[in-house]
Amino acid sequence: MPVRIEADAELPELALDLTPTLVVSTALATRDFTPVHHDPALARAQGSADIFLNILTTMGLVERFVTDWAGPRAVIERIDVRLGVPAYAGDRLSFSGAVASSEDGRVTVRVRGRVSLGDHATGTVTLRVPDDLPEEDG
Amino acid sequence: MTDPEMTAEELHELARGQADLGEVRGAPAPDPVNAPMIRHWQQAMGDTNPVYLATGVAPPAMAQVWTMPGPGERPDDGSPVTDVLAALDRHGCTGVVATNCEQTYHRYARLGERLTPATRFTDLAGPKRTALGVGFFATWTVTWYAEDGAPVAEMLFRVLKFRPSETGPTTPYPLRPAVNQDTRFFWDGVEQGELRIQACADCGALRHPPGPMCPVCRSVARTHTVATGRGVLYSYVVHHHPPVPGRETPFAVGVVELQEGVRIVGNVVDCPIDKLEVGMPLRVTFRRMDDRLVLPMWTPEEA
Amino acid sequence: MLSGRAAIAGVGATEFSKQSGRTELRLAAEAVWAALDDAGLSPADVDGMVTYSQDANQEIAVARETGVGELTFFSRVEYGGGAACGTVAHAAMAVATGLARTVVCYRAFNERSGRRFGRPDAGLGGEPTSQGLEMSWHVPFGLVTPAAWVAMFARRYMHAFGATSEDFGRVAVTMRRHAATNPAAWFHGRPITLEEHQTSRWIAEPLHLLDCCQESDGAVALVVTSAERARDLRHPPAVVAAAAQGSGAGQMMMTSYYRDDMTGLPEMSVVARRLWEMSGLSPADVQAAILYDHFTPFVLTQLEELGFCGRGEAPGFVRDEGIGLDGRLPVNPHGGQLGEAYIHGMNGIAEAVRQLRGSAANQLAGVTNVLVTAGTGVPTSGLVLSTG
Numbered sequence: 001m002p003v004r005i006e007a008d009a010e011l012p013e014l015a016l017d018l019t020p021t022l023v024v025s026t027a028l029a030t031r032d033f034t035p036v037h038h039d040p041a042l043a044r045a046q047g048s049a050d051i052f053l054n055i056l057t058t059m060g061l062v063e064r065f066v067t068d069w070a071g072p073r074a075v076i077e078r079i080d081v082r083l084g085v086p087a088y089a090g091d092r093l094s095f096s097g098a099v100a101s102s103e104d105g106r107v108t109v110r111v112r113g114r115v116s117l118g119d120h121a122t123g124t125v126t127l128r129v130p131d132d133l134p135e136e137d138g
Numbered sequence: 139m140t141d142p143e144m145t146a147e148e149l150h151e152l153a154r155g156q157a158d159l160g161e162v163r164g165a166p167a168p169d170p171v172n173a174p175m176i177r178h179w180q181q182a183m184g185d186t187n188p189v190y191l192a193t194g195v196a197p198p199a200m201a202q203v204w205t206m207p208g209p210g211e212r213p214d215d216g217s218p219v220t221d222v223l224a225a226l227d228r229h230g231c232t233g234v235v236a237t238n239c240e241q242t243y244h245r246y247a248r249l250g251e252r253l254t255p256a257t258r259f260t261d262l263a264g265p266k267r268t269a270l271g272v273g274f275f276a277t278w279t280v281t282w283y284a285e286d287g288a289p290v291a292e293m294l295f296r297v298l299k300f301r302p303s304e305t306g307p308t309t310p311y312p313l314r315p316a317v318n319q320d321t322r323f324f325w326d327g328v329e330q331g332e333l334r335i336q337a338c339a340d341c342g343a344l345r346h347p348p349g350p351m352c353p354v355c356r357s358v359a360r361t362h363t364v365a366t367g368r369g370v371l372y373s374y375v376v377h378h379h380p381p382v383p384g385r386e387t388p389f390a391v392g393v394v395e396l397q398e399g400v401r402i403v404g405n406v407v408d409c410p411i412d413k414l415e416v417g418m419p420l421r422v423t424f425r426r427m428d429d430r431l432v433l434p435m436w437t438p439e440e441a
Numbered sequence: 442m443l444s445g446r447a448a449i450a451g452v453g454a455t456e457f458s459k460q461s462g463r464t465e466l467r468l469a470a471e472a473v474w475a476a477l478d479d480a481g482l483s484p485a486d487v488d489g490m491v492t493y494s495q496d497a498n499q500e501i502a503v504a505r506e507t508g509v510g511e512l513t514f515f516s517r518v519e520y521g522g523g524a525a526c527g528t529v530a531h532a533a534m535a536v537a538t539g540l541a542r543t544v545v546c547y548r549a550f551n552e553r554s555g556r557r558f559g560r561p562d563a564g565l566g567g568e569p570t571s572q573g574l575e576m577s578w579h580v581p582f583g584l585v586t587p588a589a590w591v592a593m594f595a596r597r598y599m600h601a602f603g604a605t606s607e608d609f610g611r612v613a614v615t616m617r618r619h620a621a622t623n624p625a626a627w628f629h630g631r632p633i634t635l636e637e638h639q640t641s642r643w644i645a646e647p648l649h650l651l652d653c654c655q656e657s658d659g660a661v662a663l664v665v666t667s668a669e670r671a672r673d674l675r676h677p678p679a680v681v682a683a684a685a686q687g688s689g690a691g692q693m694m695m696t697s698y699y700r701d702d703m704t705g706l707p708e709m710s711v712v713a714r715r716l717w718e719m720s721g722l723s724p725a726d727v728q729a730a731i732l733y734d735h736f737t738p739f740v741l742t743q744l745e746e747l748g749f750c751g752r753g754e755a756p757g758f759v760r761d762e763g764i765g766l767d768g769r770l771p772v773n774p775h776g777g778q779l780g781e782a783y784i785h786g787m788n789g790i791a792e793a794v795r796q797l798r799g800s801a802a803n804q805l806a807g808v809t810n811v812l813v814t815a816g817t818g819v820p821t822s823g824l825v826l827s828t829g
């Protein structure tokens with residue numbers, strides 16, 4: 001069944017358990033070697049509860065959340081993210097979203113990624129979707 | 139780099155200077171856009187979108203990944219942002235948290251092309267009181283260019299550099315001034331590292347402490363001048379007893395006669411008590427008492 | 442003119458202590474009764490009441506406790522101890538103008554066992570009233586105690602005139618010597634030496650502990666009525682030959698650091714000019730001066746502002762001519778607030794009355810005119826009281 005891209009259409013939720021493996025592997029895949037993203041002792045010494053997601057990963061996960069829904073033919077034009085509370089290892093990051101506007105193939109999606117402490121990331125993603133609606137994946 | 143601590147005004151001056159540098163190019167990415175790094179990235183993200191490797195492009199959110207420094211490498215020293223962040227560290231704003239990341243993708247980067255970043259410092263705002271403490275918002279943009287000089291992606295990035303509290307929230311300094319619309323300009327000034335003296339907008343008479351109406355000409359049109367911050371010690375006391383909340387005894391308080399001709403009261407700091415002397419030259423220094431209060435104080439003018 | 446129209450016909454006080462063990466209202470009521478007894482009047486005679494704006498006991502409360510009925514005049518005088526002589530000035534005005542026939546002035550507090558003025562109050566600069574804003578230029582810097590406020594003037598005075606801490610000390614030593622022979626004084630039998638003054642601990646340099654007056658619990662009340670009526674009462678009247686209040690240009694509560702000069706007390710100069718003019722007297726005509734002595738340096742400044750010596754000459758005046766009982770100008774024969782008690786200057790007015798009656802503990806000979814001053818460094822007041 002094709003995804004709806006009319007205004008207010010909701011995106012399927014994406015929930016991720018933030019295992020240390022996920023936090024560390026994404027930090028390294030984005031080439032962010034800052035110790036607070038892989039060294040728990042040092043992260044705690046600097047006042048953090050644990051290691052936490054780096055921003056490049058947050059951007060990547062927002063992109064994934066939207067393309068998981070919009071499908072391979074969607075072209076991402078812009079991602080605006082306002083960063084909130086840290087997403088610590090051991091927490092769960094849940095993305096929700098809805099279509100804010102859709103006109104002539106240009107779609108704006110409002111995105112919100114929450115953790116137990118509150119909003120980790122909120123923002124909008126702008127994408128182009130070809131006129132023929134994408135098929136449901138798989 | 140030798141100045142131990144800049145005032146807020148000096149920080150803004152530095153920021154303006156860095157912004158005036160315009161776009162500063164960094165080193166090109168060490169590797170061209172390549173499939174192994176894309177595959178690695180997608181696996182880590184759990185991103186199963188087949189379009190990237192199938193069509194030979196990178197996920198757009200990887201834009202910054204291509205030019206990240208490796209472990210042990212320093213972030214790009216040529217960046218106009220570096221000096222501002224270092225000055226903020228010296229100002230005591232050692233905490234950092236990113237607040238905004240906005241990326242625009244002109245097109246997807248293609249396998250085999252090597253991106254070059256260029257950074258432009260755009261804005262410093264503050265000091266502002268935030269939930270984390272008092273701090274400054276620093277904003278810059280990075281554009282990644284392809285070898286043909288065309289921009290592939292752009293990013294606006296904003297961080298809050300804040301003064302971290304030592305043990306949870308800062309203990310509030312108990313000796314607070316009352317402030318109203320007649321005096322707010324003064325306290326706003328010290329927060330920004332300015333010693334402001336009320337000046338009558340009509341007759342020019344300077345006045346401290348300030349008030350709502352010029353006692354010389356009856357004008358209520360007020361402005362202020364920023365004092366040079368230099369003066370002499372007109373009188374002083376050394377407080378020993380009783381204990382004063384928020385203070386360690388003994389401490390010195392002086393009446394300072396400013397070059398501008400008005401007097402002002404403030405603590406004399408960085409001076410042994412037995413070196414205090416009526417007539418000694420002083421210059422202003424601004425001391426933060428807590429998240430919300432900066433006080434102008436006085437330190438001996440070096441000969 | 443006010444001169445000669447009113448008189449103090451009665452004085453009363455509680456004991457002076459460090460812990461009265463009673464409420465301030467009870468102290469006020471006791472002192473008022475004592476003053477009425479002294480005058481030979483009853484509560485029914487009283488139709489006016491005046492106190493300090495800082496007093497915690499409202500006039501109506503004191504009237505209720507003492508059985509005073511209707512009041513046709515009540516008033517409060519501002520600015521801490523600067524109110525002292527002002528209460529008598531207001532009472533004398535009321536009597537002279539017919540607003541009231543008999544006015545009681547009182548001051549009652551547990552200043553030692555209750556709220557102590559010498560304790561820092563972090564909230565002084567808290568409210569954006571004119572006084573809160575004024576304090577806000579000082580309090581944030583830890584300049585929060587009366588001793589420190591006064592010390593700022595004292596340092597400048599020392600710088601300008603070469604005065605020393607010993608010059609301040611000689612005032613303290615004299616006051617304590619007077620108190621030593623006044624049974625009502627807290628420091629009765631306890632004189633001090635200049636060396637003890639010099640070695641007492643710092644409070645706010647340049648002020649030592651013994652430059653600062655004590656803190657006391659107690660109350661004093663005065664009965665003011667017309668001079669004519671006073672002559673028919675129990676004791677010889679202390680006639681109000683002059684009464685004045687004064688504040689200077691650029692005046693602040695206790696931090697007038699922004700005026701041209703910091704070595705004087707311009708508000709006391711205002712009072713002095715009015716007192717001499719109204720009484721027709723000169724400094725040579727008074728046999729004793731009751732000078733407000735919460736801190737020693739301002740006793741020197743007052744001698745200058747009141748015309749007993751020239752500017753900067755007070756240290757020499759005290760050292761060479763003397764302010765003791767046998768000095769050129771006996772100051773505070775009761776021991777002042779440094780020696781007798783700190784009742785915000787009200788006990789000094791009572792001493793002036795006793796000197797005029799001839800009933801003081803350290804009675805001087807031939808007293809016909811006494812000068813009294815109120816709080817220094819604040820907007821203030823003064824009296825010249827005379828016999829007959």
Ligand SMILES: [Zn+2]
Binds near residue numbers: 339340341353354357
């Ligand atoms: Zn003017």
